[in-house]
Amino acid sequence: MRVEEIRSNCSVAVVVIEVVVVVVSEKAVELVVCSSSSSSSSSTSAQFTAFGGTDVDMGWLTDMDDETCNSGTHDDPAVFLKPEVPLTWIRLVVDSADRLKEIRISYQFDLSGDITPCPSNKSKVDSTTLDIVCNTQQVVKKLYLQGSGVAGLCSVYISKGRNVALKQQATQSSKYSQKGWQAENAVDGKLDVPDDVPSQAATCTQTEDHERGWWTLIFTKPVNLYEFHIYNRRNPYTKRDCCEKRLMNFELEVWSNESAKSLFKHIDENTSVEDIYTVIPRTLIWNAKNVTIYAGQGKKILTLCEVEIYGARKCSDGWFGTSCQYQCHCAGSVECDEVDGSCSSGCHSEWFGPACQYKMVPLEDKDSFTDNKDETCAAVGDETVYIWLKTPTPLNWIRLVGNDAEDLSQVQIWNYISGIPEKCSNPRIAKVSHQTIDIECYTQRSVGTIGFGFKRTTRLCSVYVSEDRMGFSAGELEWLTDSNDESCNEGISKTVTVTLDTAIPLTWVRVVVKDGVSLRKIQLRYQLKNSSGEQKCQNQLESEVDKRTRDISCSEVGVVSRVTLSGPGVGDLCTLYISGGRNVALKQSAKQSSKYFPPDVLNAFHAENAVDGRFYTPDTLKFTCTHTVPNPGDNWWTLTFSQPMNVTRFIINNRWGKEKKTSIRR
Structure with a gap:
């Protein structure tokens, strides 16, 4: 998009950012940023020229550097997506923890349409990073970032899912007779297209020339699709202008799982050769099973070097998430939204928090706050209110129900660990309703007693405590068990539980993460076969394999049926390998x-x-x-x-x- 084309859409300043924002799934989106501020900035390498002759420095937003942040001069930046894409997740990085709860996001499908706010379904990745579920199903033209927290905004990342084509089953109409050129080469994950023929044969596909060529990808399970990237073959050094034009005017068609119904069709109309062809449907494609690419009309040879398809798995009933890794916990057995997990009926009585993913910890029933009845209340004021956990456990979320959520949000919390109080610092508070708030107060050590202090007199009805997010069996954690270290957790869960198909003695565990800093933020627990409870890893020994990989071993471990990883580092977890010895x-x-x-x-x-x-x-x-x-x-x-x-x-x-x-x- 050129500056002249969008000037009229920004109130004061237009900045064209010629950089790429990398999403959680490593999918790129170019941003055009508009700001409500027209303040001049000092001369830096990140300076851009806005119309009207005003220099506006907003390179901090799109430079992929979370250490460069808004200086406070841009109050309400607006972001044009280039190309326009559907939204699933948005990640915000700020300079201090108190900024996170003061940023609101909304979007427009077109500039003349309504501005729609993103829902408040959020997940805190760390003290300065927040993921927001914003599932639009249609392509979005413009994002709006508002609130006092924007003054400390550092980065915006936009995710459109992961590459669901990677390592899937592929077939083609025929294979060129020379060695190589197999159908699966197009989904091997190798994006660097070589220039010499032998290397191309090892990473690209090619059909024979006796019929119109086609290539088909078959998903193991139905998926929802957002975007397609097709990498063309380069002309080799030895034979100029032989191959690039073969992909021109290709046809792409998506088929359903039922009776091979066509869900989407695209015919390339480019008049020149492209290195990478990008196809973005106007709306999300639901329940796709097969994708076929045909050589253009009148052409016979089809050659592809890589096909990336971004989207998410179609989940079984009762599960949600981009890898269907999270279980629904809605009231009345109602199905949740398969992308963000939201429940139209509210949470089941034993669950609460974002997407109903936090299970309540049993409390000692000593007063009206712990009887699980929201209609029984008591006045609280200057004196500290205490609750006792039946079994000491690490904490994650606390829900308070009372008469006034604003009064409840002024609470101070102390967690008693081995009898010593620790104040919950910088808690994240989410307003659920006028009477209910959720408070994130994560502890790595077990808490036996919690104290609540209120700044003014109010009525407290119920206290609910969650140990952590529910874990899941290995069968539902595709990103964890696919042996692909590039497919990772998306920051939603702080706990992952893997149930082993066969109980084995645990010798060591290998974990792979996106960011090496997270390696020291993962704790290991396990459950012995025929045992009902989990045990901590005793004398945990760790060995660093590389910057992203660490081996963990525990002493004197018997036959194990389940392994649990917890802690902030799990948000960056990519792969888990469990060894039963050699x-x-x-x-x-x-x-x-x-x-x-x-x-x-x-x-x-x-x-x-x-x-x-x-x-x-x-x-x-x-x-x-x-x-x-x-x-x-x-x-x-x-x-x-x-x-x-x-x-x-x-x-x-x-x-x-x-x-x-x-x-x-x-």
Whole structure:
């Protein structure tokens, strides 16, 4: 967008920012920023010229540097999105914690339409970073940032989901006969398109030229889609102008999971070659199952170097989030919004907080505040009010219900840890209704008693306390268990619980995060098999693998069925690897009672085949399996370790038939 095209849309100053804002999902959005201030700034490298000859320095907003912030001269910046995109999440970074609750965001679909406020569904990532759920489903033209907190605003990040095409199943109409050019090359995550043919063959696709070429991506589960990026092949050095034009006038079509219904179709109308083709539907595409790209009409060869598709999984009933990692807890078994988790019916009686994700901790029922009845109240004033937790636990959220939310919001909170009071500093307070507030007061250590002090007399009806956000089974945490260190938590949860498919002895855990600073902010707990409670990691030892990766081990751990990670660092968590030890049988000395000699091969079925590290296939069974001679006596196989070993579990791989994976017997 040129300056002349948007001058009339800004009240005083227009600034064209020629930089890119990186989103949480690493998707880029260019911003054009308008400010209500016309103050001149000092000469800096981040200076931009606004119309009317006024220099306005707003590079601090889009320089991807959270240390450069508003100097207080820009009260109400407005942001034009370039290109226009649907919104899902917006991340704000400010210079001090007290700014976060004083910023409001609204948006416009078009400049002549209504200005709509984003809902107040927010998640605090750290003391100066806030994520705001703002799901528009349509492309947005302009954002408005308002409130006194804007004076300390440092950065704005806009997320449109993650690349849901990465490592998905892909097919194509044919494959060019030379080595390489497979369909899956277009979703291998390699974005640097090389210039030499051998390297292109290893990372790009290409069909034969005997029919109109096509390429299809098949999602494992239905997804909701926002945007497409198609990376073109470059002309190799050795043959100029051979390949780039092949992608011109391509067709893109999205299909549903039901009866292959067409959900969206796009035909490229560019008159010149593009390195990267971007397709943004005007509205979100729901429940997509397949995406097909066709060579343009009259063309046969289709070649692609990478296809990125941004969106979110279609969640099963009762789950929400971009990876469907969070469970709904709505009153009356009502389904929640699958993007932001909001409940039209309110929260279930045992849950509260943003998206109803905080479970209440049992309290000692000593007075009207802890009887779970909001209609029984008592006056509180100068004296401190105490509540006692039945079991000491780390805290996250506290809900207060009374007659006046404004009076309640003046509360001071002390957490008693081992009998010593600690004041809850810089609590984040969210007004739920005129009678109810939620207070974030995160503690890493267990709290047994909480004290509340009120600045003026008011009526308090109920106190609800949450230990932390509910954890989830490994099956719902796709970003955590996909072995892809680039797909990460989006800052919503401070706790993640993984239930193991098979209980194993815990030797060590490897965690990978987005930012190395978060590595020291993760605590490990585990639950032993056939046990009802979790235990802390005793004598926790940590080893740094690289800037983003750390190995954690605990002493004297038995067979574990569940692992929980908690703490502020979990908001940056990308991948969790759990080890049950190494294969100590590999290449050790082995013997068996006898050895079968097949008539066609003499050198087969040795005892050491069972520990050679090669896994059996029907075509290689004689050289990867053992086999004794049938006899009426005992048949046996024995492994002898070179030195004593502590053994935690055994896995015995059986032999199976060539047509079906069933055990067979010769």
